[in-house]
Amino acid sequence: MSGEKVKITLPDGSVKEFKKGISSHDIALSISEGLARNVLAAKVNGEVWDSSRAINEDSTVQLLTWRDDEGKSTFWHSSAHLMAEALEALYPGIKFGIGPPVDTGFYYDVDFGEKDFDSADIQKVEQKMTELARQKNEYVRSEVAKRAAIDYFRKKGDDYKLELLEDLEDGTISFYKQGNFTDLCKGPHIPNTGIIKAIKLTNIAGAYWRGDETRKQLTRLYGVTFPKKKELDEYLTLLEEAKKRDHRKLGKELELFAFSEKVGQGLPLWLPKGTELREKLVNFLKKAQLKAGYDSVVTPHIGHKNLYVTSGHYEKYGEDSFKPIQTPNENEEFLLKPMNCPHHCEIFKIKPRSYKELPLRLAEFGTVYRYEQSGELHGLTRVRGFTQDDAHIFCRPDQVKEEFKKVIDLVLYVFKSLGFEDFTTQISFRDPENKQKYIGDDDAWNKAEQAIIEATEEKGINTITVIGEAAFYGPKLDFMVKDALKRNWQLGTIQVDYNLPKRFELEYVGADNQKHRPVMIHRAPFGSLERFIAILIEHTAGRFPLWLSPLQYIILPISEKYEDYANEVNQKLSLKDFTGYADHRDEKIGRKIRDAEINKIPYMFIVGEKEEESRTVSIRKHGEGDIGSYNLEELLNFMNNEIDKSLAPDLK
Template identity: 60%
Template sequence: MSEHIVTPNDRSMITITLADGNVKKFHQGITGLLIAQQVSTQFAQKVLAVQVNGTIYDVTHSIETDATVHFLTWDDDEGKQVFWHSSAHLLAAALEALYPGVKFGIGPSIEQGFYYDVDLSHHTAHALDLEAIEQKIIALAQQKHPFIRRAVSKKEAIDFFSKKEDPYKLELLEELEDGTITFYQQGDFTDLCRGPHLPHAGFIQAVKILNVAGAYWRGNEKNKQLTRIYGITFPERKGLTTFLALREEAKKRNHQKIGKELGLFTFSEKVGLGLPLWLPKGALLCDTLVQFLKKEQIKRGYQPVITPHIGHKALYITSGHYDKYQEDCFQPICTAEEDETYMLKPMNCPHHCEIYSSEPRSYKDLPLRFAEFGTVYRYELHGALHGLTRTRCFTQDDAHIFCRPDQVEEEFSKVIDLVLFVFSTLDFKDYTARLSFRDPNSGKYIGNAIDWERAERSIKEVTEAKGLKTTCSIGEAAFYGPKVDFIVKDALGRNWQLGTVQLDYQLPLRFDLAYIGDDGKKHKPVMIHRAPFGSLERFIAILIEHTGGKFPLWLAPEQIALLPLSDKHSGYASMVHQTLLEKNIRSTIDIRNETVGKRIRDAELRKVPYIIVLGDKEITDGTVAVRKQGGGGQETVPLNHFLERLYAEVTAMGEYHRVVA
């Protein structure tokens, strides 16, 4: 049944489709808040913003045409982003009140919380009273001032920030066109912002300033270093309490801390910032993951290839990477020969295109699936580097599939199957597929609209057929094609972007790739880029934090710790060690002159899945005394029974090396 509100009679009726599929009629100019109030007054009090035809607005935004409307609350990720962006404005207002003369850069929301880059002027970061800032934010929130949006002219905006003597806002204004500039006012504080924002500040009930750091203005090391203040807010106190508890757990699971404790990797300033060095146990961990995926790929029809760590500059000009990624690449390597300029490889795909073109291809040859664990190099700013999650060199589990247009959906579907197999094996159970499409109004993409529409349609159809939980992000596509990024939630509820699959009609054109069809004519193949791990380094960092360093048996670098009670038991320990090695089980013998209790504790700290104690009784009976990581108890079993148990455990986990019992 149609519903409407009383508005001027000269306004036309529009059709509003709600998220539950319910369709209602309203007069033009209805706001999201008024619609929500007609749904439920109690519900309307929880609405933070409104999504109209995919675009997020303030709840007071007027809707002038037929639209699909989705109300955003704290339960929505987009709702949290609005909440935290508004909180950044409150942080700025608190700073302006407490530290007169402060100048403001930008204050966006981030995955968890927000930050504001500020120039403290004559104040110092050390002088910041974080508790006073938190109290001021809550005091401002309790006033429940609305966030008021106002369109202003460029001249008006320049005059405003000139009077405030705020050079950073003035620099931002230089890049904006008249007619696109908006201010938001909340109480006595006014900021340059596109929005959207909360209806009022009273939604914010709990706040914590998390960190204070340095950040170069606009990420440029040549600019002044500002003070970046990180914070997070919640609509209820219990939300903050839970977050802080998980944050403490995250500190314990920090991959850099655990990596050092387990002897997995290290960094050296002499080698270079952002260039990880894998230690023996870390190298074992990497190799185990690599071999796991290599074996699975061969079963699924992939062919291994190897390409160099550098390539001629012309290669990346052809691919478009030199134009689109130049700022992220290391400087070209110039040789004595004028026509020989090389670059550290930023991507593997151009090399794989050249492998494809190395010989004629027929439609019968397709699909061709080339796979490589190829190391690539990107120039990340010093301040952006972070352990294994942000490095300057990383290894991609890269593969490129060259197929006919009629094979695209099937191949894309098979790639998704492989990604989900990897997630299942490594116990990542909660994930979302983020569809990243192009923004037609942006100039950063190559190719024609028809190919883009075809590629985006194929991706949407495949993910729908798979029944995946999806979101869509406009403007986040790769410059050559749309993609699906898999966002995985870890054991602490944090979201990480892991596997990626990209559909590309453009690089085959740029490299003039072809195959001979059944009609005897040349045709262009379609290219699928895929990486279930993404960056191997980043994947391992996330895996460390997800598991807390307690890897499943098949993946643990040290699977068994053998502890002979004394020197006279070392011979039996060596025999057990050799037996385990023959069964592809990684074991170590700890013969240090320490008590067995101390050696057990050390093995527990190394998170070794199984600890075996060997003494007189074990030698006599041909048994092993087994303790499982975190189990507490110890049991004595025949060695052959223990090997059978290992076989069952690794088989249940989808181990690629089967223990031969």
């Protein structure tokens, strides 16, 4: 065996020979010492391994560092173990659930028994973790027989781990030990605790054991760690920034929207400025949809219960919805509209349709009501009454792909115009193992799924595919944008549906004079206006682009003497559909500027003696300051130019 070699293929394609049994750490060492120091784990033949694990056959090896997502999650997973070690040292006898990495950081579910773990304990744990990290204890893997593993945790009294063990097969069980802490874990882990340099516990929350609300609630401790102190500082700064941008805070400060407990939970009240913003967005999309061949429709806020029985929504969501409302005499039942599609299906059915009418694209800014669980409500992102920028495209089967592609174009145009340059997409298919969750036959689903695959391929957009995330009536393509703080938000959605047309018995007459069934595409580029505006607020930190800003300008007269001239300028601007006003308060100019800056008004036009005489305004841009004097015509051009620049060119 000694002297045998293995061929290692590295990501750059180069192949090197090493002694059989080499570890990826040593492979890194052969490249450079610095790299070896930074290697957290390695991907060997597609599987993430400990960097110390011996490689015994020819393999492709990718060394994972902090820069790789998998490197990060390994780092955080190991940090969860470190936190558990600290907790066990501080509070002996506690029991552990699971401790995985998450998007940013990690958590561990802990049963503290009688003890109340509160924020005062956090510092103690952080200190202990730091102390243990400094010991640079290695994470040591050992394969354990199931019997021995059960004995270990039984002796320790950790029921949760015993329960986890029940599902594991003998021969696949491994332990990891660092310092005095041993955990059931399949790994992998980073080499030693010393790499963890910066530690912060971020949150305490309750979480049910195995997500089951009938079972015991454990204390979930969230934390985040970094290999450098500086990165923790950056992360904390980012959190601060996120807090400043929170749409609930800015919505209040900028008077965009409000909630009232007298009106009801999750029912937003749109204030004048928020409404202005909303209407600007709506008009923007209406214009784009007009060019893309959509027809606008309006349907009522309630609909007969049977409509939703037909669509399947009632069966699926009826129990969790607002209860039906009834007519006084006949006791007919109506539902608050939870979806617009059934109404649009009925519009399709008002007369016999010819293939020549297709695709028929019906668009509605339709307000819908859903009884979201109270614990789910969150600012504008999750509410009980919201408006979808909804549309349903009824088309022939052979038009599905083309229509789907057109919708993709529209969605991308919207994103681009609103400054969301960075986005990802996800295709959601049904779970074939769990067909009772969905309606419709296999053939319809296969066709719909195929249409999405082909359309996205032909559009050249990169997608990830997730099984089991489809809507109950069809598969979908979702768009996720990254905002200015690199946070992911799910926005628009496009769904292909062969099922509702069947349920509503939609038909058109084809060129062959036979009846055919149309296909429906559901789509909403914003998703919900409420949610979209929340994201937009956080993305822009309330500094909306000029074309969207509810107040686009404010005129600031130096003193009362220039009130008339200020009003004259104001009138000229409002005639050109700009929104703003003149600040005639009895305040000094410095004060007026400060207030306008705080209110994030894009442009301030200062008028005094100089300006009145020369028929100009002095422009001050939000966040930037004085940018010079313009006469009124130049001013209008200046404003229009800026608006033109920010909208994406295609559909303008």
